[in-house]
Amino acid sequence: MCRWLAYSGSPVLLEDLLYKPEHSLIVQSMHSTMGAEATNGDGFGVGWYGDRETPGLFRSIEPAWNDRNLRDLAAHVSSPRVFAHIRAAIGSPVQQTNCHPFRQGRWLWMHNGFIDGFHAMKRDLALAVDPERYADIEGTTDSEMLFFLALTFGLEDDPPQAVSRAVGLVEETARRHGIGFPIQGTLATTDGETTWAFRYSSEGRSRSLFHSTDVSMLKHQYPENAALHELSDDARMVVSEPLGELRGAWREVPEASCVAIRGGEEELTPFKPLLPAGIR
Amino acid sequence: MCRWLAYSGSPVLLEDLLYKPEHSLIVQSMHSTMGAEATNGDGFGVGWYGDRETPGLFRSIEPAWNDRNLRDLAAHVSSPRVFAHIRAAIGSPVQQTNCHPFRQGRWLWMHNGFIDGFHAMKRDLALAVDPERYADIEGTTDSEMLFFLALTFGLEDDPPQAVSRAVGLVEETARRHGIGFPIQGTLATTDGETTWAFRYSSEGRSRSLFHSTDVSMLKHQYPENAALHELSDDARMVVSEPLGELRGAWREVPEASCVAIRGGEEELTPFKPLLPAGIR
């Protein structure tokens, strides 16, 4: 499927996030160990927040391990909030508009996983998208469709509820199409201030998801680790696969839950699809 | 906008079609003289019929003038029926799935022009597409949408009528959105045996369209022209811009008409949008 990471905290050079860790995202692009596929070579993307209202976006259809522009960008851009994603396509074309993260206004969105039966359900799902937003869908992935459904259901006001409703709609639509376990994966979204990450699958066997724990405790335990000491106390990461082997640095996000990260605070809440009104 | 050519006749090396003429399509990709834009550098595509049921397709986002693979393909592939297109994008992303020709089964489709107000009308038009076909739309262009509308309205059975209905739907939808002259351009489609080319605009001022005239007469007039003498008597071309200066070789297709080319026969008929049933 794919692999991703979401960082927030003190401004960090993209390079330190993407290339420096021993099991970095760039390493995972060729040798993921926990993904459904070892190779995630079907494009990549990085979104980062800077001085502008809108985050920057750099997406390419080349494998991340090859991309010289990514290497230079990463060496020169620092940001307090970064989303990065490497893609393993399943069916939909390898093109920039299918690369994650997706962006609408201040919001970024990325996804690891898939909607089973998406081809059959696509029209029904597209019709549920806010008509004002419909023409802004640029690619052909299930991931972007989920983003537009979440936007339709109020992502900008109440992200966990909007995602619950988006996922609920997919499950209800799947039921009508006779598809058993339609949804699977992990999702991350941010408005530039809070990151919400979700782990859920219809079947209850989702892709892995981890978040980093208290940095201050880590600094205490690993006094010699320079990289850790440069991070602010409120720095946090959410990742589809741990970067490096540091014991205790990563906590698994449980099945069917949402973790919200705001500054140094993490809030873990159960995640449950919300079926469309009048259905339950 | 774009430039295109449609060839049918004795098998011809793509190179002879695309590179050899003095004002060839490849030359036009950098220096079109009759197009809305001089530069058509936003990708290109070639479709050709061979031994297979389905035509071959080679589409790329690079400017055609640069592409070494196109040059080699053109030097090695011959075909009795070729569609070629160079793109000047207006708004929609430069990606392979937005390059012409578009293909569904045995059918190819290409377009020069645009739908004014497409962003506003896109959802309404998409809803009119046959639900079975909806999920097969891969790109984001108005051109591909017209193709899917024509398929929905019976392109495979009666192309001129299907195109009339597709264009009619666009005009009716535009009227509801308060858009004055929504459609503009030239279209070509083929099932591998007949080519239909259309010239039409709501305003009555369409992009140029030409077709080649009787080859046997030309051979007689220009006894020294080797290229002409290798073509079969039934060879015909339809082009958005004449290739070369040969006097008398090209006849302009009149405003609001459709030319159908089957073997050496051309049939010119008036073209008129058909408004959706119950509207007139």
Next chain:
Amino acid sequence: MCRWLAYSGSPVLLEDLLYKPEHSLIVQSMHSTMGAEATNGDGFGVGWYGDRETPGLFRSIEPAWNDRNLRDLAAHVSSPRVFAHIRAAIGSPVQQTNCHPFRQGRWLWMHNGFIDGFHAMKRDLALAVDPERYADIEGTTDSEMLFFLALTFGLEDDPPQAVSRAVGLVEETARRHGIGFPIQGTLATTDGETTWAFRYSSEGRSRSLFHSTDVSMLKHQYPENAALHELSDDARMVVSEPLGELRGAWREVPEASCVAIRGGEEELTPFKPLLPAGIR
């Protein structure tokens, strides 16, 4: 490093060579089992002989598993002699001019392996290239340099001897630079009529290399295998990794040897670097 195949025999659809076998080259691009790297996603290339003097070439920097143009080309082009290559870059840029096969006139060349210490030796090797040919070097790989050295040393007249001299020059140059085991790999070259494949390493531990055995015997043993029965009796393949599990279909080319395939005849000869004159 890389993976490759060289086919000769009755004209075969590229698709049957590249996509149909159970462990095809396209499968190997993502999941090679015998290569130094499992992933060969740094571009690919196909060279094929047709009606022209010069073979056709299609090379791209995208992973082969993604490329839609390759899929369409493969579905429409047949050829009696095909070279195909998937690349895993080690250091040199991922660009079309670094993709194999390389072509000069009627000759194709491809390589799996590397020259150790190439950066240090590059200038010395380049100076040994025929001055008339120097400016035709287009890329930056050790593989292309070997091709130009072989051309310089008479590839067009006596391929085994030219390759021996090219390899000998590399070994002698390495000795002067204090590099222990400079060369490693398998090479294939053809003039469109004979294919020569080489397996050699300074250390005596080369990458794998196999060639297919007598097709008529295979047809007899496997009467139900349709693919085999369409091939002519003189069809042969040389591959860096067997395609599929068919017992007895593949024979390993021994260390330090050259196999020449002309029609249905294979000739196996020992391969030994020839040191530059006056050195031995």
Next chain:
Amino acid sequence: MCRWLAYSGSPVLLEDLLYKPEHSLIVQSMHSTMGAEATNGDGFGVGWYGDRETPGLFRSIEPAWNDRNLRDLAAHVSSPRVFAHIRAAIGSPVQQTNCHPFRQGRWLWMHNGFIDGFHAMKRDLALAVDPERYADIEGTTDSEMLFFLALTFGLEDDPPQAVSRAVGLVEETARRHGIGFPIQGTLATTDGETTWAFRYSSEGRSRSLFHSTDVSMLKHQYPENAALHELSDDARMVVSEPLGELRGAWREVPEASCVAIRGGEEELTPFKPLLPAGIR
């Protein structure tokens, strides 16, 4: 050929340099008015200095007018020193390693123009490159070769003299090959603190070159121009073609001269090729 700009002064958003001016470099990529070619669609590059020792580099083979990543990068990166270039290739492949600016250590280099007879002279010129640097040549352009010659002749110590010697070597080599007017164009190079720009051709008829004049005077003359007022007094630009119509803002660099820009100081000196020692 190509078009370029070199900026130095107070940190400026790349967007303000590349997209905002009425006749910006991005506009010139499709519609240059003073270039040898109207279209400069064969790739582009931007180099910028930030916190690092080495400048950042973003180069792509797509036309600049299309590139979404460039647009986002430009919207998010500010720099006090920027080199930008759009390419119109003449012969050499369209690949990232042939895109300008070229970089070695802290130095950037870009070029508009060409070496006539480069194919014939290439080996002789390459042999003159410092053997330690030879293997670092990555592309195949005459422009990069000039860069390596200048580096060989002491670019890092005395840029005007090093460029004079590089150009002198080309002229002397051309004389031996019987080539009349071998060199033509404009060059820019920087170490991150000073920019040197050269205008020269063997024939005395070089491509155009302009630099901006005193910003403080401009601010006085055009009190209502917001863009001008944000620039520091020492901001300067050197361009192959003026950006916009502002009268008095641009001064033509005379034939056969070098302009050095350090802070707000410009120094104009005559430029003359230095023939290799012992030749004059």
